[in-house]
Amino acid sequence: MADEIIVAVESLRTLCEQAAGALGVSAEDASILADNLVEADLRGVHTHGTSLLLGYSRRLRSGGTRPSGALTIVHESPGVAVVDGGDGIGQVIGTRAMRLAIEKARRTGIGAVSVRHSNHFGAAASYSMLALPHDMIGFATTNAGARVPPVGGASAVVGNNPLSYAIPAGTQRPVVLDMAQSVVAAGKLGMALRRGESIPLGWALDRDGRPTTDPREGLAGLLLPVGGPKGFGLALVMDALSGGLSAASVGLDLSGPRPDDRPAGVCHFFLALDVASFVPVAEFKARVDKLILDAKSARHAPGVEEIYMPGEIEYNLRDRRLREGIPLLRSLVKDLENLAVELDLPEESRRLSRT
Amino acid sequence: MADEIIVAVESLRTLCEQAAGALGVSAEDASILADNLVEADLRGVHTHGTSLLLGYSRRLRSGGTRPSGALTIVHESPGVAVVDGGDGIGQVIGTRAMRLAIEKARRTGIGAVSVRHSNHFGAAASYSMLALPHDMIGFATTNAGARVPPVGGASAVVGNNPLSYAIPAGTQRPVVLDMAQSVVAAGKLGMALRRGESIPLGWALDRDGRPTTDPREGLAGLLLPVGGPKGFGLALVMDALSGGLSAASVGLDLSGPRPDDRPAGVCHFFLALDVASFVPVAEFKARVDKLILDAKSARHAPGVEEIYMPGEIEYNLRDRRLREGIPLLRSLVKDLENLAVELDLPEESRRLSRT
Numbered sequence: 001m002a003d004e005i006i007v008a009v010e011s012l013r014t015l016c017e018q019a020a021g022a023l024g025v026s027a028e029d030a031s032i033l034a035d036n037l038v039e040a041d042l043r044g045v046h047t048h049g050t051s052l053l054l055g056y057s058r059r060l061r062s063g064g065t066r067p068s069g070a071l072t073i074v075h076e077s078p079g080v081a082v083v084d085g086g087d088g089i090g091q092v093i094g095t096r097a098m099r100l101a102i103e104k105a106r107r108t109g110i111g112a113v114s115v116r117h118s119n120h121f122g123a124a125a126s127y128s129m130l131a132l133p134h135d136m137i138g139f140a141t142t143n144a145g146a147r148v149p150p151v152g153g154a155s156a157v158v159g160n161n162p163l164s165y166a167i168p169a170g171t172q173r174p175v176v177l178d179m180a181q182s183v184v185a186a187g188k189l190g191m192a193l194r195r196g197e198s199i200p201l202g203w204a205l206d207r208d209g210r211p212t213t214d215p216r217e218g219l220a221g222l223l224l225p226v227g228g229p230k231g232f233g234l235a236l237v238m239d240a241l242s243g244g245l246s247a248a249s250v251g252l253d254l255s256g257p258r259p260d261d262r263p264a265g266v267c268h269f270f271l272a273l274d275v276a277s278f279v280p281v282a283e284f285k286a287r288v289d290k291l292i293l294d295a296k297s298a299r300h301a302p303g304v305e306e307i308y309m310p311g312e313i314e315y316n317l318r319d320r321r322l323r324e325g326i327p328l329l330r331s332l333v334k335d336l337e338n339l340a341v342e343l344d345l346p347e348e349s350r351r352l353s354r355t
Numbered sequence: 356m357a358d359e360i361i362v363a364v365e366s367l368r369t370l371c372e373q374a375a376g377a378l379g380v381s382a383e384d385a386s387i388l389a390d391n392l393v394e395a396d397l398r399g400v401h402t403h404g405t406s407l408l409l410g411y412s413r414r415l416r417s418g419g420t421r422p423s424g425a426l427t428i429v430h431e432s433p434g435v436a437v438v439d440g441g442d443g444i445g446q447v448i449g450t451r452a453m454r455l456a457i458e459k460a461r462r463t464g465i466g467a468v469s470v471r472h473s474n475h476f477g478a479a480a481s482y483s484m485l486a487l488p489h490d491m492i493g494f495a496t497t498n499a500g501a502r503v504p505p506v507g508g509a510s511a512v513v514g515n516n517p518l519s520y521a522i523p524a525g526t527q528r529p530v531v532l533d534m535a536q537s538v539v540a541a542g543k544l545g546m547a548l549r550r551g552e553s554i555p556l557g558w559a560l561d562r563d564g565r566p567t568t569d570p571r572e573g574l575a576g577l578l579l580p581v582g583g584p585k586g587f588g589l590a591l592v593m594d595a596l597s598g599g600l601s602a603a604s605v606g607l608d609l610s611g612p613r614p615d616d617r618p619a620g621v622c623h624f625f626l627a628l629d630v631a632s633f634v635p636v637a638e639f640k641a642r643v644d645k646l647i648l649d650a651k652s653a654r655h656a657p658g659v660e661e662i663y664m665p666g667e668i669e670y671n672l673r674d675r676r677l678r679e680g681i682p683l684l685r686s687l688v689k690d691l692e693n694l695a696v697e698l699d700l701p702e703e704s705r706r707l708s709r710t
Binding site: 226 | 429430432433434435437460462463464465466467469492504505506507508509510511512513520522530532534538564581582584585586587588589591592594595596598599600601602603605606607608628629630632633634635638639642643645646649650651653654655656659661662663664665
């Protein structure tokens with residue numbers, strides 16, 4: 001597309017890493033953040049990719065997000081821990097907390113870590129997927145700014161709290177489910193807005209809690225939960241796991257404007273299940289493969305060429321983008337390059353390589 | 356309603372318990388089964404209540420379900436276990452397996468148990484709720500006969516695998532989420548059928564995988580997943596946790612007719628999280644209370660009198676039915692009383708007391 005530029009993966013990663021470094025983030029943490037953001041772009045999840053760096057850098061400069069990503073252990077049992085992120089970078093805190101859950105699962109078969117005092121952590125799948133190389137099942141969730149009303153309600157009370165499961169497979173790609181709790185993502189409203197289209201009733205409410213078909217009103221308003229009580233119930237439960245099990249901020253605590261110089265108070269929850277502690281890994285994987293292969297070879301609905309598993313489209317995109325580079329909006333490329341100049345990065349890092 | 360009879364709770368419980376005993380189930384296991392079925396009726400979940408006893412008794416007599424509900428430990432780690440239910444009664448196996456998860460959580464902070472060789476276990480919430488008196492968060496899921504197609508598919512590949520979370524609260528009722536993965540429960544199609552109404556496109560497919568507005572065709576066919584990839588993804592993940600982590604039957608293994616004399620091969624998965632191993636219980640509960648109270652006092656949509664939390668309607672119904680008795684369909688009362696005669700139960704147990 002004319003408004004996109006295909007940039008080289010390594011060049012994008014370097015810019016992110018050096019920008020974080022220039023903002024006071026340690027080399028190790030900058031590397032974690034850069035990997036996380038670039039991975040999301042590789043998987044096609046641009047809302048959680050390198051575009052986040054722009055807002056993150058504002059918060060790092062204003063003090064709302066602290067550059068240190070060290071975890072403080074608040075409380076610990078053999079299988080669980082509560083950690084305090086000290087208002088650091090969500091991606092760094094999330095990565096460390098999930099690694100801790102994995103360590104615990106190696107000893108006890110299962111490990112869970114709840115996190116307080118963090119920030120926006122990007123794509124939930126980034127963390128659940130960390131379990132995969134260890135032949136573990138990963139689960140990740142977070143709370144977020146209140147955006148979803150209860151069933152029968154017309155004001156927001158919980159975030160559109162995403163959850164992600166990553167399930168190792170054998171011959172097949174892992175199953176990676178990453179879903180928020182609204183009927184559609186806010187991004188779909190943004191797309192309708194750009195195209196000048198209206199949205200169906202049932203996707204969103206306006207600021208005053210009235211049903212709307214105007215994507216602009218919906219974007220400024222509330223997102224309706226998928227399946228009514230199902231989506232709302234999951235959003236509520238994910239907050240109890242995140243903000244509840246870390247005894248920190250929940251629901252409306254996370255509403256209202258979040259100035260760049262104030263802590264965001266975001267909480268997360270991570271879980272790792274060690275497959276080998278249950279059954280032989282090969283036996284587990286054979287069953288996941290069977291589920292995938294049977295699903296992919298289901299009778300196809302008319303007009304459907306291929307049936308995709310959760311995460312499969314993202315894996316395919318990642319393969320292609322590792323070879324061909326990552327298409328980014330021209331405006332994003334410009335913003336990132338401007339940030340590099342602002343942060344006085346080395347001359348060779350100020351321009352993203354085109355492929 | 357004219358076609359309902361209000362029966363006394365204790366009388367219904369006694370009939371179930373004695374019927375199970377007459378079918379070769381031990382006194383302890385019969386008591387677990389009776390409690391489970393009557394609780395579901397008390398909570399208004401009649402599809403998973405005492406009506407199940409009729410089919411269960413056929414399977415117990417034909418040998419597909421075995422009366423013994425002893426668990427064999429297949430494999431164990433400090434925090435997890437795989438157990439074999441020996442094709443026993445799902446409710447008995449599920450109760451014992453969840454108790455084991457709770458024991459493990461008491462030691463390690465979190466406990467998980469996967470189960471193979473079980474049967475239909477009724478309401479998933481029966482098991483997640485067992486965690487509540489221990490100030491633990493409970494999670495329960497199961498696989499089930501293939502009923503749901505993948506997105507873009509026109510044949511079933513996974514069950515409408517339910518999941519349930521139970522979250523302890525303080526001054527408020529616990530949050531009890533119990534949801535299957537279809538747009539609507541099969542029961543809603545049954546209701547439309549009884550009323551002679553058609554169903555909206557998007558609820559179901561017919562046996563040949565074609566969209567249908569005929570509830571009869573939908574009931575004989577496939578249930579579409581809620582939110583497309585969300586509902587399908589969750590159904591797939593729940594099977595990986597149940598049949599995968601117990602290295603037993605998954606997906607299409609559970610399709611096709613399930614004759615009364617053959618094992619059903621149903622698998623479950625249970626999880627318990629000990630709140631006190633994370634944070635002080637009172638601090639956790641204060642946050643759950645806040646989530647509930649904020650949600651219930653959200654601005655109400657026009658015409659809405661009260662906003663209900665997951666499980667709240669069921670708690671209210673249970674309170675009322677404990678006082679007033681349980682309304683059951685006249686035809687069900689007759690079937691249960693006929694079963695009591697068939698099983699030669701004591702004279703005084705053959706008739707359910709009306710209140």
